Amino acid sequence: MSNQLSKIKVYTAGICSLIVTAGIARFSYTSLLPLMQSDAGLTEVGGGWLATINYLGYLVGVLIVSNLNNLTHKYLLYRLYLVLAVVTTAAMGLTTDIYLWAILRFISGICTSAGFIIASGLILKWLVHHGKRGELGIHFSGIGLSIFIAAILVEILLRLSVGWQYQWLYLSLMAIVFAIPAWIWIPNPARNMDSLVANKVKDCPPSKVFTWVIMAAYFCAGYGYVVSATFIVDIVEGIPSLTGRGQQVFILLGLAATPAVLIADRIARKWGYLMTLFLAFCLQIVGIMLPTLSANLIVIAISAILFGATFVAIVSLVLTMAGHFYPSNPAKFMGKMTLAYGVAQIIAPASTGLLTAWLGSYNLGLYLSAGTMLIGTLLITYLIKRDEIP
Template structure:
């Protein structure tokens, strides 16, 4: 009987390949659709639903706030990783479908808020579910495949938005299409996650408090969120001014997503040579150069350079940052990952507010680059105390 039980447990435990594909698809749906699909769909909503730029900004903020709330819930009451992924994906599918079934602005706010919260659950769940599998099987490079899912999802949502723009499909039908895609993938992953054989350490009862090093690194991760969101939010607007042809402009978001997907796979191969902390710090310097480039000249070259720097590093930093969170958190890494996610979400909220405070201009970009530089320096200065090297 013991042999049969061992065989059943082994069969239930996912292989590295199965965990990688499950994580990739989960993040593609959660981030590509639940978080970032709004960017390529906003022009369609402006055209056929009369959404103003101010309303679009508030809808994006509602998603950011939901992401923050979801992360805070994961800190206070960490959910079982597999269940967080399952119900998070189902929720994202439902909330995305809802966007195409109503014209009420108040309902849109609620749906974007809830989709943001569900996305945070999936990100924390995937990190806590897949990473231990790779560690146990000595397949750390597979983490690059998992985090490439974000870029894949962004590329998919961008292509759907491009087709919708060229064929005049309309924003309602496009939201419904993305909701159906999300539902199909959520159902496809349900069985894999239902037979979850991954053993995770319970956080109940004697959960250790977060260390000073974890809080410091989380602050650096929040600075990344602040520095990243300013170009990620306003580069499309600059590109729209430079590229007049809608069909050409429609390729900006898919290419951005493709760069994010490829960069994580490449960066994962560097992890045996570079520590996650070093990779994080170096990538932020590249991101900072992209943030500051349009300050010196606003033209198509600098916009494309900035897009390449942002698209090619933001998921590398996310992957390396979560790897560092797992290192600092050890067996109780889920709350640390959730803390990072909350810090990132808070930075995303503060970034656009800074732009509004200074009425646009160059100062917000300079502040974002300064925050990224300070974050990288802090990671280096505190490396020895955290037990890492940069």
């Protein structure tokens, strides 16, 4: 019973870390982007560059984690990032200087690695060494939940006519609440060092070809994810018949993402990781393309559900697979995979912002996003034919 309770606490810590570092420090920007454009003078190009700088920060965070082998140092860095995520969120509402915003978005991007990479590695390591199934679906359900919770708060504050500055401050207060269990219950590797030494696990690294191809496919997934994830609220708000519905669509996206990772885990047990990834890539392409085909609310809602359900599932599946290849140090290979994903995240928002400013529409950005995902699907198909996954 106590072991089960420990498992619940560990997963709760991971989910809360994602709510703080992903939902609030990162995805709340998506919710507040239209408001900052209308009330704070942020342009479409500026909005795209701030998103790019945030993802650049995430890439730097991943690089830092990838080069850290000491688990205790990772644990301390995780706690530092929780604090910085709260501080940078609050500070976004205290200035209108785009250069200061850029610095804050960069730091908050670095902090995102705490939930995605450090917490993932600590949790997966804890699960493996306690004889439990090494799956991260429950942990990554926190991404969808984090989007949902942050978007709900923003929607409530919008209805109360709260300005964008105070919205950032309220979000930071909510981050403090979730940071407490994230701080207290994440597994401390120093306390389990004896058991980690006693229970050595064997790595089973993939071939170089597999590694490079899966990284290329994950790069495609990163590009496919970031356009819709960054601009979905602004895309919906830009449709005259759907003005005021952007936040609701984003809430729906978060709701769809929450159980999707658990479903993906179950499908992967039956079909394997690569077949499940192939299915997720195909469905995400449909989700990305639908807003370019119709402005109907039902179609947009289906798009949000498909996109939300698949982008988190792809992250969870790839990082879980990485953990199975290197159970002795899962965060290291997770970091390499996330570098590929992160590079795409840097390219996509700025280019999409520029294209939208020039053309007055997000459609070309969405076409490029879907086309990149199609390339990723072909790469996954090649890996399936190789039949290498253990």
